[in-house]
Amino acid sequence: MILVRQEIGDVLRDFRLQKGRTLRQVASKASVALGYLSEVERGQKEASSEILASVADALDTPISVIMREVGDRLAVLEGIEPIIPDTIPDEFVAAMDADLVTR
Amino acid sequence: MILVRQEIGDVLRDFRLQKGRTLRQVASKASVALGYLSEVERGQKEASSEILASVADALDTPISVIMREVGDRLAVLEGIEPIIPDTIPDEFVAAMDADLVTR
Numbered sequence: 001m002i003l004v005r006q007e008i009g010d011v012l013r014d015f016r017l018q019k020g021r022t023l024r025q026v027a028s029k030a031s032v033a034l035g036y037l038s039e040v041e042r043g044q045k046e047a048s049s050e051i052l053a054s055v056a057d058a059l060d061t062p063i064s065v066i067m068r069e070v071g072d073r074l075a076v077l078e079g080i081e082p083i084i085p086d087t088i089p090d091e092f093v094a095a096m097d098a099d100l101v102t103r
Numbered sequence: 104m105i106l107v108r109q110e111i112g113d114v115l116r117d118f119r120l121q122k123g124r125t126l127r128q129v130a131s132k133a134s135v136a137l138g139y140l141s142e143v144e145r146g147q148k149e150a151s152s153e154i155l156a157s158v159a160d161a162l163d164t165p166i167s168v169i170m171r172e173v174g175d176r177l178a179v180l181e182g183i184e185p186i187i188p189d190t191i192p193d194e195f196v197a198a199m200d201a202d203l204v205t206r
Contacts, residue, residue: 002156003152003156005152006152050106052107053104064180072167074166
């Protein structure tokens with residue numbers, strides 16, 4: 001089952017790291033417990049809408065930007081959007097190498 | 104404060120009505136209590152990720168479609184996307200009428 005909280009957690013962590021902030025800094029600015037924010041980032045706890053708003057604020061990121069990113073990642077998980085790999089898959093390279101050898 | 108659960112509730116209700124289903128039908132198919140689903144739709148209760156997945160399933164709608172719509176509506180609320188009105192605002196019509204009167 002695809003869980004929204006897992007994607008919300010991943011997106012919150014990615015935005016935080018992108019901005020070079022620590023869990024401690026964001027938790028403190030958002031007035032949430034560090035352990036709680038950490039659990040939210042790991043997809044282990046559902047964040048209430050109030051907490052989400054306050055973490056988004058602490059990350060200087062509109063909540064809409066966070067939720068759109070969540071929607072986009074869910075679409076990839078659901079196979080609605082094709083996954084564009086960052087690197088060439090190993091199988092593809094192997095197939096290319098094999099082709100060169102036999103030619 | 105902009106609350107994600109309010110938008111989630113609105114989107115779930117809108118998708119349900121679009122598909123011509125009753126609260127009772129969706130609640131029963133998703134195995135959630137009717138009163139609970141009603142509170143979620145009115146933005147009064149946070150839906151867990153499991154409940155969201157099961158309501159999305161009962162609505163035959165991918166969860167990514169629901170969350171993207173939530174993100175889009177949040178963007179409008181945050182003033183990131185311009186609101187395109189369906190109808191001409193009353194104030195605009197009134198101003199036009201006033202203009203015609205004074206001409």
